[in-house]
Amino acid sequence: MLAFRQLKLFRIACCFVLFFSCNPNDKIEIEKSASAFDIEQGKASILQGDQNFIKAFKAGDSIDVSNSYTTDAKIMAADTVAIVGRDAIRHYIASLMQKGVKDFEITTLKIWGDSSLLAEEGTYILADSIGKQADKGKYIVLWKPETGNWKMFRHIWTSDLSPRAPFPKVE
Numbered sequence: 001m002l003a004f005r006q007l008k009l010f011r012i013a014c015c016f017v018l019f020f021s022c023n024p025n026d027k028i029e030i031e032k033s034a035s036a037f038d039i040e041q042g043k044a045s046i047l048q049g050d051q052n053f054i055k056a057f058k059a060g061d062s063i064d065v066s067n068s069y070t071t072d073a074k075i076m077a078a079d080t081v082a083i084v085g086r087d088a089i090r091h092y093i094a095s096l097m098q099k100g101v102k103d104f105e106i107t108t109l110k111i112w113g114d115s116s117l118l119a120e121e122g123t124y125i126l127a128d129s130i131g132k133q134a135d136k137g138k139y140i141v142l143w144k145p146e147t148g149n150w151k152m153f154r155h156i157w158t159s160d161l162s163p164r165a166p167f168p169k170v171e
Helices: 002-021 024-034 039-058 062-066 086-098
Strands: 069-076 103-113 118-127 133-146 149-159
Touching: 039 062, 039 103, 039 118, 039 149, 062 086, 069 086, 069 133
Parallel strands: 069 149
Antiparallel strands: 103 118, 118 133, 133 149
């Protein structure tokens, strides 16, 4: 009987501790941390990443361009197999540059998402070294954080030209 009474007192004590140790502000803190992501800051990071990408591309720096992508990134360009991983992307970008694509312009139309993944939608124009348009179209890029920076995780584009301009294939 004594053991039963001790067990009952122990249960009451545990409930008492649990009840008074639960802080209603804990829920508020969880909600604050979940909503702490600032989409405007995310958009600014993506736009800065785009500027770095364009600057590196125009400079002919395929290594710096490929560093804009996550280590597990994938490019899904038309008429070619998916290019997977930063090293393969570097080779693909270098082949584009070697085939005469020198200028790259993008116009971001919309960015949306959350702290784990941002989507960017826009249009692009590619040109050769004398400014002749090689291709134009639209794109989607999925960005995700890697080592504290937003990097391109998935990248896909399609041409608006008809007949579609031949895009260099990965060899």
